[in-house]
Amino acid sequence: MTLLKVDRLSFSYGPGPLIKDLSFEARPGDLICVLGPNGCGKSTLLKLLTGYMKAQGGSVRLSGEDASAVAPERLAALAAYVPSEISTPYDFTVRETVLLGRIARRGFWRGYSSEDAAAADLAMAETGTAALAGRSIVTLSSGERQLVFIAQALAQEAKLLLLDEPTSHLDMKYKSDIMALLARLAGKGLAVAAVLHEPALAALGCGKALLMEKGGGYAFGPAAEMLRPARLAAVYGLPETSPLLASVPVRP
Amino acid sequence: MTRNKLLLLGAALAAAAMFSLAAGPAGLSDWGVITDLRLPRTLAALVVGAGLGLAGALFQGVLKNPLSDPYILGTSAGATAAAVGCFAAGVDRGSPLFFIAVFAGAFGATFLSYWLARLAGRLSDAALVLAGVAVSAFLSAVVMLTLSVARERSFSLFYFVLGGLYSAQPGVLAFCAALTAACAAAAMARWRALDAMAMGEEKAYHLGARPARERVIFFTLACAATSAAVALGGTIGFVGLMTPHIVRLAAGPSARVLVPASAAGGAALLAAADAAGRSVFSPAEVPAGVIMAIAGAPFFMWLLWRRSGGDR
Numbered sequence: 001m002t003l004l005k006v007d008r009l010s011f012s013y014g015p016g017p018l019i020k021d022l023s024f025e026a027r028p029g030d031l032i033c034v035l036g037p038n039g040c041g042k043s044t045l046l047k048l049l050t051g052y053m054k055a056q057g058g059s060v061r062l063s064g065e066d067a068s069a070v071a072p073e074r075l076a077a078l079a080a081y082v083p084s085e086i087s088t089p090y091d092f093t094v095r096e097t098v099l100l101g102r103i104a105r106r107g108f109w110r111g112y113s114s115e116d117a118a119a120a121d122l123a124m125a126e127t128g129t130a131a132l133a134g135r136s137i138v139t140l141s142s143g144e145r146q147l148v149f150i151a152q153a154l155a156q157e158a159k160l161l162l163l164d165e166p167t168s169h170l171d172m173k174y175k176s177d178i179m180a181l182l183a184r185l186a187g188k189g190l191a192v193a194a195v196l197h198e199p200a201l202a203a204l205g206c207g208k209a210l211l212m213e214k215g216g217g218y219a220f221g222p223a224a225e226m227l228r229p230a231r232l233a234a235v236y237g238l239p240e241t242s243p244l245l246a247s248v249p250v251r252p
Numbered sequence: 253m254t255r256n257k258l259l260l261l262g263a264a265l266a267a268a269a270m271f272s273l274a275a276g277p278a279g280l281s282d283w284g285v286i287t288d289l290r291l292p293r294t295l296a297a298l299v300v301g302a303g304l305g306l307a308g309a310l311f312q313g314v315l316k317n318p319l320s321d322p323y324i325l326g327t328s329a330g331a332t333a334a335a336v337g338c339f340a341a342g343v344d345r346g347s348p349l350f351f352i353a354v355f356a357g358a359f360g361a362t363f364l365s366y367w368l369a370r371l372a373g374r375l376s377d378a379a380l381v382l383a384g385v386a387v388s389a390f391l392s393a394v395v396m397l398t399l400s401v402a403r404e405r406s407f408s409l410f411y412f413v414l415g416g417l418y419s420a421q422p423g424v425l426a427f428c429a430a431l432t433a434a435c436a437a438a439a440m441a442r443w444r445a446l447d448a449m450a451m452g453e454e455k456a457y458h459l460g461a462r463p464a465r466e467r468v469i470f471f472t473l474a475c476a477a478t479s480a481a482v483a484l485g486g487t488i489g490f491v492g493l494m495t496p497h498i499v500r501l502a503a504g505p506s507a508r509v510l511v512p513a514s515a516a517g518g519a520a521l522l523a524a525a526d527a528a529g530r531s532v533f534s535p536a537e538v539p540a541g542v543i544m545a546i547a548g549a550p551f552f553m554w555l556l557w558r559r560s561g562g563d564r
Contacts, residue, residue: 047454050457050458052454052457052458072457072460072461072462073460075458075460076458076459076460077460079458080458081458083454083455083458086451086452086455087452088316088450088451088452089316089317089318089559090318090450090500090505091500091504091505092447092450092504092505092506093504096447096504096506097451100444100447100448100451100459101459103444103445103447103448103459103460103461104459104460104461105460152459156459156460
């Protein structure tokens with residue numbers, strides 16, 4: 001079963017293409033990192049995948065359904081998306097926040113069911129946020145908040161999880177914890193795609209990588225091949241001898 | 253929300269209503285004054301306050317902007333301008349045309365503010381407040397122009413614009429109460445969509461909501477409640493801004509409780525403000541809108557200060 005199938009996707013903001021004829025797919029168990037320099041369209045790509053932004057060409061299929069034609073209520077059950085920065089001025093509790101992942105399940109007119117409560121509890125247990133359930137989200141650290149919004153996405157029970165820079169602004173411990181969590185989720189049969197800023201993080205469990213270049217070029221394949229220093233140097237515009245690239249461990 | 257907090261809210265509402273019925277020079281023994289003069293006025297204060305509190309909670313949620321309320325977004329100014337236009341044109345306050353015009357004014361002004369704020373690209377809290385100020389300023393100028401031209405009726409118009417609760421006709425009062433209750437019921441039924449919007453449009457979409465549709469729904473409900481409030485009480489600011497903030501402190505931000513509690517809290521707040529306006533400066537009578545502005549403007553300043561990080 002292909003959970004995500006992207007076929008010749010194209011998008012541009014101005015005259016030059018941002019994303020051009022991009023094709024890749026994600027299956028259960030895949031943990032895919034999306035890498036590339038700033039402004040190459042990584043975040044835009046995620047929003048195109050969920051239909052939040054409209055592509056100018058090509059198609060996206062979520063579990064076989066055309067993403068541009070599914071209703072938002074259905075979309076929430078097919079793909080869950082965690083934005084890079086989410087802020088709300090209101091101090092919802094962690095539990096209320098996670099439960100919002102369930103709103104599309106039974107129509108907006110009805111209350112939460114015991115099934116919804118169970119899904120929220122499971123998602124909080126999975127992300128290690130159960131102990132925070134009664135806390136206000138505005139009092140959490142950025143790492144804790146990130147985990148809570150991952151829990152909210154998991155409560156949607158979608159098979160495809162998309163994350164935009166889930167580890168930015170976080171310390172090394174949280175970076176490592178979140179990558180381990182994503183790998184564990186992929187191990188349970190989800191397909192996970194995460195935009196990452198640091199190629200070094202991709203070594204923490206990513207089996208495949210989508211490497212995007214400015215101007216619409218891209219490469220998709222096994223992480224070990226995509227993360228080779230020569231390849232990264234070319235995409236990011238760094239000398240091949242840069243010490244930053246040496247820190248990217250390539251698994252055989 | 254715990255039962256205790258609900259009881260507290262009910263007690264505040266009852267106390268404000270009692271205060272409103274008791275306030276004034278006539279003693280409690282003068283039953284005729286209370287039933288004939290004060291009761292309609294108390295009811296009007298409760299309905300207007302409920303409508304404004306409700307509208308504030310809906311705007312703050314659907315726009316994810318704690319600085320918004322019908323006064324700041326220009327909704328009240330739009331409704332007032334339409335109402336004053338109707339008075340100048342001789343349209344009766346009880347006629348359907350009056351309500352349609354007031355609602356159209358409220359809705360038009362709100363969407364104009366929203367559209368102006370959106371022109372800058374990403375919707376920011378500050379842009380929305382600025383756009384609301386610009387729209388309100390223009391509409392207030394239109395109202396002042398109408399007042400200056402319509403000399404013979406300008407005294408009653410002036411008191412309408414100031415925001416007072418003097419002469420509620422029973423029919424208008426009943427209609428406005430029913431409209432406000434219907435808006436509250438519809439908003440309560442969609443509380444989860446409102447909570448999703450409070451996370452921002454992008455997140456709301458990915459949780460399964462349709463942001464553009466929810467915006468129209470909640471703007472419509474908030475504008476209808478504001479129209480009812482303006483038709484009864486003229487321009488009264490800050491009830492919609494303050495009430496949801498006070499309610500959130502006690503009951504949390506979830507719309508499930510926030511929506512009904514803001515309606516009840518707004519009713520209590522305005523009934524108390526109106527009663528204070530009648531009693532504190534007695535024998536002079538201060539319009540409820542002036543009392544609310546005196547209490548509400550510093551509250552708005554405090555909100556701005558807090559959002560700028562002043563309490564950190």
